[in-house]
Structures are given as structure tokens and as C-alpha cells.
Amino acid sequence: MDEDVVRERDARAYEAVHDAADFKELKRRYKNFVVPWTITFMVWYLAYVACNNWARGFMNTEVIGNINVALVFGLLQFVSTFVIAALYGRFANRKLDPLAAGLNAKFKRERRR
Amino acid sequence: MLIPLADGEPGNRVLTLSLFSAVVAVTLYITWWASRQNKSAADYYAGGRNFSGAQNGLAVAGDYMSAASFLGISGQIALYGYDGFLYSIGFLVAWLVALLLVAELLRNSGRFTMADQLAFRMKQKPVRTAAATSTIVVSIFYLLAQMVGAGSLVGLLLGVKGEGVKAAVIILVGALMIVYVTIGGMKGTTWVQIVKAVLLMTGTVLITFLVLLKFNFNISDLLGAASEKSGKGQSFLQPGLLYGKDLIGQIDFLSLGLALVLGTAGLPHILIRFYTVPDSRSARRSVQWAIGLIGAFYLMTLALGFGAAALLNTAKGSAVEASKGNVASPELAEAVGGGAGSLGGSILLALIAAVAFATILAVVAGLTLTSASSFAHDLYANVIAKTKPSEKSELRVARFAAIGIGAVAIALAIPAQKLNIAFLVALAFAVAASANLPSLLFNLFWRRFNTSGAVWSIYGGLVSAVVLVIFSPVVSGKPTSMITGADFAWFPLSNPGIVSIPLGFLFGVLGTYLGKDRSSEERYNELSVRALTGAGAEGATKH
Numbered sequence: 142m143d144e145d146v147v148r149e150r151d152a153r154a155y156e157a158v159h160d161a162a163d164f165k166e167l168k169r170r171y172k173n174f175v176v177p178w179t180i181t182f183m184v185w186y187l188a189y190v191a192c193n194n195w196a197r198g199f200m201n202t203e204v205i206g207n208i209n210v211a212l213v214f215g216l217l218q219f220v221s222t223f224v225i226a227a228l229y230g231r232f233a234n235r236k237l238d239p240l241a242a243g244l245n246a247k248f249k250r251e252r253r254r
Numbered sequence: 255m256l257i258p259l260a261d262g263e264p265g266n267r268v269l270t271l272s273l274f275s276a277v278v279a280v281t282l283y284i285t286w287w288a289s290r291q292n293k294s295a296a297d298y299y300a301g302g303r304n305f306s307g308a309q310n311g312l313a314v315a316g317d318y319m320s321a322a323s324f325l326g327i328s329g330q331i332a333l334y335g336y337d338g339f340l341y342s343i344g345f346l347v348a349w350l351v352a353l354l355l356v357a358e359l360l361r362n363s364g365r366f367t368m369a370d371q372l373a374f375r376m377k378q379k380p381v382r383t384a385a386a387t388s389t390i391v392v393s394i395f396y397l398l399a400q401m402v403g404a405g406s407l408v409g410l411l412l413g414v415k416g417e418g419v420k421a422a423v424i425i426l427v428g429a430l431m432i433v434y435v436t437i438g439g440m441k442g443t444t445w446v447q448i449v450k451a452v453l454l455m456t457g458t459v460l461i462t463f464l465v466l467l468k469f470n471f472n473i474s475d476l477l478g479a480a481s482e483k484s485g486k487g488q489s490f491l492q493p494g495l496l497y498g499k500d501l502i503g504q505i506d507f508l509s510l511g512l513a514l515v516l517g518t519a520g521l522p523h524i525l526i527r528f529y530t531v532p533d534s535r536s537a538r539r540s541v542q543w544a545i546g547l548i549g550a551f552y553l554m555t556l557a558l559g560f561g562a563a564a565l566l567n568t569a570k571g572s573a574v575e576a577s578k579g580n581v582a583s584p585e586l587a588e589a590v591g592g593g594a595g596s597l598g599g600s601i602l603l604a605l606i607a608a609v610a611f612a613t614i615l616a617v618v619a620g621l622t623l624t625s626a627s628s629f630a631h632d633l634y635a636n637v638i639a640k641t642k643p644s645e646k647s648e649l650r651v652a653r654f655a656a657i658g659i660g661a662v663a664i665a666l667a668i669p670a671q672k673l674n675i676a677f678l679v680a681l682a683f684a685v686a687a688s689a690n691l692p693s694l695l696f697n698l699f700w701r702r703f704n705t706s707g708a709v710w711s712i713y714g715g716l717v718s719a720v721v722l723v724i725f726s727p728v729v730s731g732k733p734t735s736m737i738t739g740a741d742f743a744w745f746p747l748s749n750p751g752i753v754s755i756p757l758g759f760l761f762g763v764l765g766t767y768l769g770k771d772r773s774s775e776e777r778y779n780e781l782s783v784r785a786l787t788g789a790g791a792e793g794a795t796k797h
Contacts, residue, residue: 151790155780158789167786175354183515186347190511193340193493194504201492206474207481211336211493218343219549225350226545233358233538241534241787248789 154251158244167240174232182225189214266600267413273608278430281446281615285434288442295645296795298439298652299366299627300529303794307536309448311543314527316447318345318518318544319454319551320617321403321610322679327552328586329579330496331559332568335484337496338559338579340507342552344514349548351691352519353541358534359698359785360525365792368522368690369632372697374784375777376705379637384712386632388689389522390625391716392682394663396523397621399678401427401667403580404614410581411607421668427618428664434619435626435656443619444530450616455551457609461583461602462554464590465561476557479564490563506747510680513751517683520690523624532794562586584610622663626656673736677728677748681719684751688715688758696762698785703766704774710765715758722750 158164192200192214200211292298305313323345330338364370369385404427405420434442469476481490489495498504518524528537562582566589568574574582584606588594591602630652635643643651693711696703722745723729729736731743747753784790 152780155783155789158783158787159779164783164787168782171786179351179354182347182350186344186515187508187511189343190508194498194507197493201488207477207491208474209491212477212491215336215339215343216553218347219553222347222350222545223549226353226542229354230538230542234535238535244783244787245789248783248787 150252154248154254157251158248161244161247163240163247164244167237167244170236170240174229174236178225178229182221185221186218189218266604269600270412270604270607273604274611277608277612277615280449281430281434281612284445284449285438285442288438288445291441292439294795295366295631295649296792297441298649299631300526300792301440301444303530303532303792305444305530305536305540307531307539308543310444310527310531310536310540311547312451313444313447313530314524314540314544315547315551316451316454316616317523317527317620318548319451319613320400320679321407321613322399322675323552323555324454324458324613325403325407325580325583325610326676328555328558328562329574329577329582331556331579332562332566332574332582333579334496335481335486335490335560335563336492337494339556340493340497340511341514342555344511345518346545346549346552348515348518349541349545351516352524353538353545355698356519356525356694357528357537357541360694361528361531361534361537362788362791363698363781363785364529366526366529366631367628368525368694369628372693372708373632373636374781375697375774376708380705381708381712382632382636384709385690385693386628386637388685388712388716389628389632390659391720392520392522392686392690393621393625394659394666395678395682395685396521397618397625397659397663398667398670398673399675399682400614400618400621401663402670402673402678403675404618405667405671406577407580407610407614410577411584411610417671420671424667425664427614428660428667430615431618431622432657432660434615435623435660436653440526440530440623440627443616443623444527446616446619450612451547453609453612455547457587457606458551458554458558461587461590461606462557462561465557465565465586468561468565468590476560476564480560481563483565484563484568502746505752506749509747509749509752512755513680513684513687513749516687516691516751516755518686520686520694521682522628522686522690523620526624526627529792533791534788558583558586561590565589618663622656622659625659626652629655629659674728680749681723684723684749684754685716685719687751688719688754689713690715691755692758692762696759696766698781700766701775701778702772703762704769704771706769706771707762707764707766710769711758711762714761714765715754718757719750719754722747722754726750 202210204210204213296302327342360371363374368389369382372381372385401424405424408423409415409419434446477491481487484490497507531537531540566574566585574585584603587606588599588603592598630648634651635648689712692715693708725743725745726748727735727743728748731741
């Protein structure tokens with residue numbers, strides 16, 4: 142088949158998927174998850190960096206034995222990273238993948254038309 | 255300065271050398287095996303896109319945990335305590351940017367290189383040239399850091415020193431990486447990363463276990479012993495020994511933190527890893543695996559670093575201090591194995607040395623492949639060649655480019671011996687965050703973004719990061735600068751990120767509006783459908 146014909150057929154299929162209600166829903170779900178969580182982990186991380194600079198008294202507070210707030214705060218950055226990664230994985234598997242699979246099938250159908 | 259590693263013990267050196275040879279033999283075998291399965295461009299550039307999420311996750315972790323982090327971070331903790339730990343936190347949190355905003359969308363919308371995703375809706379030649387330039391610059395900075403490290407490290411681990419040895423090691427490492435990349439392509443390189451990641455994790459778990467065993471798994475006791483032995487008391491466990499001594503230092507630290515957290519998702523050698531899996535779901539799995547592995551690894555470096563501070567001599571004039579902390583982990587391995595001269599100590603020392611060597615080889619191979627792919631696929635096939643070259647000739651160019659880039663890296667690394675490794679790595683992250691991340695994000699999330707915006711943002715971010723470093727205290731004006739006896743440092747920070755990253759985004763906006771061109775908007779719908787749903791994305795090759 143001619144390359145231009147293929148391009149045009151694909152472009153039409155992409156537009157059809159783009160106009161589908163499911164795609165708007167997919168986009169909305171993705172943004173509603175990603176934007177607040179990105180802001181959360183960036184603020185949380187920068188708060189940690191800032192405390193290392195400007196809240197040393199607080200960071201040096203003893204928690205238990207030789208373990209101080211600074212170390213706990215640092216370890217909590219690990220915990221939050223693990224948790225957010227797991228939450229996103231669960232969310233994407235349940236809420237994004239099924240919609241994406243449906244739209245993918247729609248794209249294939251549209252392309253055959 | 256004499257490094258008392260393996261000195262006067264030829265038995266040790268034989269053991270270390272035979273383990274080094276075993277690493278080389280295994281990796282060469284993998285490369286040869288992979289080469290027999292390389293048929294198409296997708297095989298060479300993307301390993302056939304057949305790796306599973308877990309396999310690629312190991313390879314991503316392997317690419318990311320360089321010798322600089324294995325030996326460097328534990329060494330920094332051994333010398334500076336708590337502050338040495340701060341790098342690894344930025345390095346880890348950074349993966350959330352990659353997971354949430356970049357990995358899957360890039361997997362769905364690109365083919366082989368970082369530039370593919372921009373070229374999807376922009377004018378091919380200018381964006382590919384810009385993206386290839388920044389890919390090659392970032393990769394060369396990173397590559398130099400690894401090779402400079404390899405030169406001094408291998409000499410240290412083998413107990414030999416001298417400029418000649420360093421140069422010989424750099425040439426050997428360079429030659430090996432050229433072989434891996436030209437023959438094995440992405441498939442070979444990925445398997446080398448996987449083997450290396452397994453070796454590195456196993457070695458680290460073993461030493462961590464032995465260290466914790468010495469303290470009956472009581473973390474507080476380990477920290478107490480470390481702070482006492484360091485001679486710095488409680489301040490060893492508190493922020494401030496390394497960073498943020500005054501206001502400039504504090505802003506500098508914030509700037510470093512920003513570059514670390516935003517740089518990862520713009521590192522080309524990490525980005526092209528997402529093309530080695532069949533779909534976006536496995537790209538997501540691979541980042542999750544990488545986060546788990548890298549996080550566990552950095553937690554263990556905490557035990558290694560504080561363990562070294564507690565069990566080794568780290569005072570001024572000691573081997574650990576003289577090597578800027580780089581030999582802390584190998585020496586610690588020897589100590590927990592039973593001490594110098596003991597059988598257990600010798601075996602563990604040789605083992606960790608071999609792991610470090612495997613780490614260096616794997617990371618340099620990944621970087622060379624990235625640069626060679628970008629040269630052949632972006633510059634040669636889409637800019638230089640007058641007519642679209644055949645796949646075969648593009649791959650031939652990629653292989654020659656790997657040889658060329660390897661040669662350039664060797665030639666640059668030998669005179670660069672005096673450069674600080676951590677500085678080169680931090681610079682690579684700053685350039686990646688300033689030049690690559692803004693255009694990646696704008697392209698995916700901003701319809702109006704266009705060719706001139708992308709070009710401005712890439713060159714603008716790249717030039718601002720590099721220029722600010724040239725006029726920083728890293729290069730001149732201080733006794734510790736690269737050029738002593740001159741002072742043209744008008745930029746007070748060593749880390750340019752806090753200025754150059756916003757500039758990269760700003761240039762993207764300015765370029766977009768000044769460029770006026772709106773033709774890039776035509777395919778934005780197509781790009782977002784493809785990125786979010788995977789419709790029409792490149793699939794795995796079938797053999």
C-alpha cells in the first residue's frame with residue numbers, strides 16, 4: 142500500500158480514538174492521579190532537602206538511641222517512594238490499563254475500515 | 255601515598271585477577287551469544303523489545319548503580335556520615351518522575367532513541383540534531399566519570415599504581431566496551447547489565463549481612479560505633495559535615511538536590527532502556543523493579559558506609575581517606591571476611607573488586623550504545639544521509655559510531671584523570687535535567703509546543719548548565735578548582751541546576767512563542783493517543 146494512504150488511514154483512526162469518550166476519561170484519570178502525586182512527592186522531597194539546610198535543630202533531635210530525626214526523615218523518603226510506586230502500579234493496572242486496552246482495540250478496528 | 259590493598263600478597267592479586275578474567279570471559283560469552291540473535295534494527299537498538307519487566311528492571315538498576323554509587327556513596331558515608339547518604343535519596347526519589355511522567359509514555363511513542371519522541375510531531379532535522387547533541391554530551395560526561403573512576407579504581411583494587419597502569423586500564427575497559435556494543439548490541443548489553451546487577455546485589459547483601467552481624471543487627475549500636483570511631487561524635491550522624499556550611503553552600507545543596515531528582519528521567523541511557531520491553535505495562539513493571547532494587551541497594555550502602563566508619567581506619571592519611579572513600583567498601587569486605595591476610599578476607603576482597611569491575615564494564619557499555627544509537631539513528635539516518643539509508647547501512651554506521659565514541663572516550667579519559675568523578679556525574683544529571691526533561695515533558699503535555707521550542711529548550715538548557723559550571727568555583731577561583739591560579743568564577747554555586755533547569759523550561763516557552771509555527775499541533779492528538787493507549791506503538795520482534 143502507498144505510504145501516504147497508510148498515514149492518512151492511521152491519522153483518521155487516531156482522531157477517532159481521540160474523540161472517544163473513553164479516551165477523555167483515560168486522560169482525566171491519568172492526570173488526576175499523576176498531577177497531585179507529583180506535587181506531593183516533590184514538596185515532600187524538597188521539604189527534606191530544606192530541613193537539612195535550615196532546620197538542623199529539628200533534624201538533630203534524638204528519636205531512639207543514636208537514631209535521630211534526620212535519619213528517620215531520610216528513611217521515610219524511601220518508604221514514600223516505595224508506597225507511591227506501588228499505588229501508581231495498582232491504580233494503572235486497575236483504572237488505566239482496561240480503558241487503554243479498549244481504545245487500542247478501537248484503534249485497530251478503525252484502521253481496518 | 256601507599257594503598258595497603260593486596261600489597262605484598264601475590265596470592266590475593268592472583269585471586270583478584272582471575273575473578274576479573276572470569277567477569278570478562280562471561281560477559282564476552284554473553285555478547286557473542288547475543289550477537290547471533292541480532293537481525294534487525296529493533297534487535298540491535300532495542301534488544302528485540304522482548305525483555306520482561308523484571309529483566310529490564312534489573313538492567314535499569316544495573317545501568318543506574320554505577321561504580322560511582324557503589325563505591326562512591328558508601329565511601330562518602332564512611333567519611334562524612336549522614337551527609338554522604340543524601341545523594342542516594344535524590345537518586346531514588348527521581349524514579350517517581352520517570353515512573354509517573356515519562357517511562358510508559360515514552361515507550362509508547364518512541365522507537366529507538368530519545369529524539370524519536372520529539373520527532374513524532376516536529377521537524378525531523380532540527381530536533382534530531384539537538385536531541386542527539388545533548389544525548390551525546392550527557393553520555394560522554396557520564397562515560398568520562400566512569401572511565402576516570404575505572405583507571406584509578408582497578409589499579410587500587412589490584413594493588414598497583416602509576417599513570418601508566420591507569421592509562422592501560424582505561425584502554426582495556428574502552429576496548430571491551432567497544433566489543434560489547436559493536437557485537438552484542440542492546441541485547442548483549444542488557445544481559446551484561448542483568449548479570450552485573452545480580453552480582454552487585456549479591457555482593458552487597460553479603461557484606462551488609464556480615465556488617466550487621468558484627469553489631470547483632472542493632473542499628474543504633476552500629477551508628478554509635480561509627481560516630482565514635484570517626485572522631486566527629488554526634489555531628490557524624492547529623493546534617494552539615496559536607497553540605498550547607500553557609501548560605502551559598504545551602505543554596506548549592508538545594509541546587510544539587512533539584513538536579514538529582516529531575517535528572518534521572520532525562521538520562522538518555524536510562525530512557526532507551528524502556529524500548530527493550532514489549533509494551534507500556536512492562537515498562538511500568540521495569541521501573542517498579544528498578545525502584546525496589548535501587549532502594550534496597552541504597553539502604554544497604556548505609557550499612558556499608560557506617561560499617562566502614564565503625565570498623566576501618568578513616569582518619570586523615572588512611573587509605574580510605576586518601577582514596578576519597580572509594581576503597582571503603584572493598585576494605586570493609588576484607589575486614590568483615592576475617593581481616594587482611596585471612597583466607598575469608600582475601601576472598602571477599604577479590605569478590606567485591608570483581609563486582610566493582612563488572613559494574614564499570616556494564617555501565618560504560620550502556621553509555622556507548624546510547625551515544626552510538628543516537629548518532630546512527632538520529633544524525634546519520636535522518637540528518638546527514640541525503641536519502642533514507644537502508645537498515646543495514648544504518649546499523650553499520652551505529653557499529654562504527656560505537657568504535658568512534660569509544661576511541662573519543664579513551665582519548666578524553668586519559669588526560670582527565672584529575673577530574674573529580676562526583677562532579678562529572680552531577681554535571682551529567684544537571685545537563686539531563688536542564689536540556690532533556692523540559693522538552694520531553696512539554697512535548698507530551700503541551701499542545702502548543704513546537705520545533706523551535708524544542709530546539710531552544712535543548713540547546714538553552716545544555717548551554718546554560720555547561721556555561722554556569724565553567725564560571726563556577728569548580729573550574730576556577732578556589733584551591734580545589736580544576737584550574738588553580740586563575741579566577742573567572744562569577745557564578746557562586748558548584749551545581750548549576752537551580753538556575754539552568756528553570757532556564758531550560760523558560761527557553762522552551764520562549765522558543766515556542768517566538769517560533770510561531772503551529773504545524774506541530776497537527777499530530778498532538780495522535781501523539782497523546784499513542785502515548786496513553788499504546789495504539790500503534792512498536793511491538794516486539796518475532797524470531
